[in-house]
Amino acid sequence: MKIKRILAVVLAAAMVFALAACGSSGGDSAPAGSGAAAGGDSADFTWNGQKEVWAILPTTGVPGLMMHADSMGWVMEQEGWTYVAKDAEGNPANQVTFVEDAIAAGNVGALMIAAMDTPMLEDVCEQARKAGIAVDFLGAAPDYEIAGYIATKYSITGMYAVNAAEDWVEKRVAEGGNIPKGADGKYEVAVDYYLDITDGIYRSNAIVGTLQDSETLTCVSTTQAYGNSAQQDAYDNAQAVLAAHPDCRIFIAYEPDEAMGAAAAIADYAAQKGLSLEDFAVFPCYSEDPTFQADYAAVLENHAANAIKGYSSYGATATEEEQQKYDPTGANAYSPTGEKLAIILLGVCGEGSYTWNYGEAYYDDISATNVFGLDLQWANGDPNPCEQYEVPNYLF
8 A cells, every 4th residue: 555645734833842941042143152253263163264065964865864865955045155955875985985975076175964974974074174164963972073963862752652551551541441461461562773873872771671561552563664654664564564563553663654653554554443543642752743742732622533542752843934034834844953953053153243162062852742742851961761772773
């Protein structure tokens, strides 16, 4: 079955990924506390004056990732830059090659990299700095200095998704839900994970590790669907899980595409078996997707509308004004995370009135919710409950 994406219009009030603590920059003004002097120079970096920016991505086939990259590009285009997206096709070595290509091209002044392997990028990022190219990272914290980076405790997003599932099943059973237990007396969970980037390993470790420690849930399956065909692959994986584990009612998904693919498979399965979607639950570890948010809004009104029952995520909400300026139709949602990535690059280059301290980092806030009103929050500086999962290899 080919899954058709619903074309939903969801304004920024539905957006829950991007940077909670930083909020909006407000046009081309710098965020509070950014501090570096305009002009583009620091003790270690002088911009080469070139106004082409590349977003070097693991894949260009994931809508949520493209939302950040495209929003970054749009902000920089307002300052006269040219934006280009580069697809590494899941190969970290291709990201290194793209940086080398940018240096050789001579017309590139900035790079945003959703880094797959930060140690592999160290030498070429240093070469880029010497060539006057500003570099920032999305979703990775390097051990070496670059212009700046936006990082997320992906491990906590994984743990929070499981916590949201634990809370949901407790409350659903209490109100009379028909959710069977497995042979070990726990509720069965299928996990969709991703192991091709370090942060994905952290998140996956936390999901499976938290399930192992859970008193109510047990993991019966792990599969991977991230990529250009994520929804279809997640649909196929969920069908296989339900065939092998007919009592499984809970799915933890890596991101919204995988969650929607699983939810579509669950809808078909429930219809065939005469089961209520109210008794199924899918929880992604990320929520910034307009169609996903439309599905979640529907299930808040009617818990049997679909299988989406909550999520964990990170960052702030774009304002309606920002969304209207970017795309008033809402078909292309605006990402404050992308805006922050642009602020870092423009700031260290001294463009417009943007400023940024070279080397400064930002960690996203993290939250989780479900249809029963769960509210979990983590902020930069809070203790890290998932430190044991932040190792560069999958533990399970």
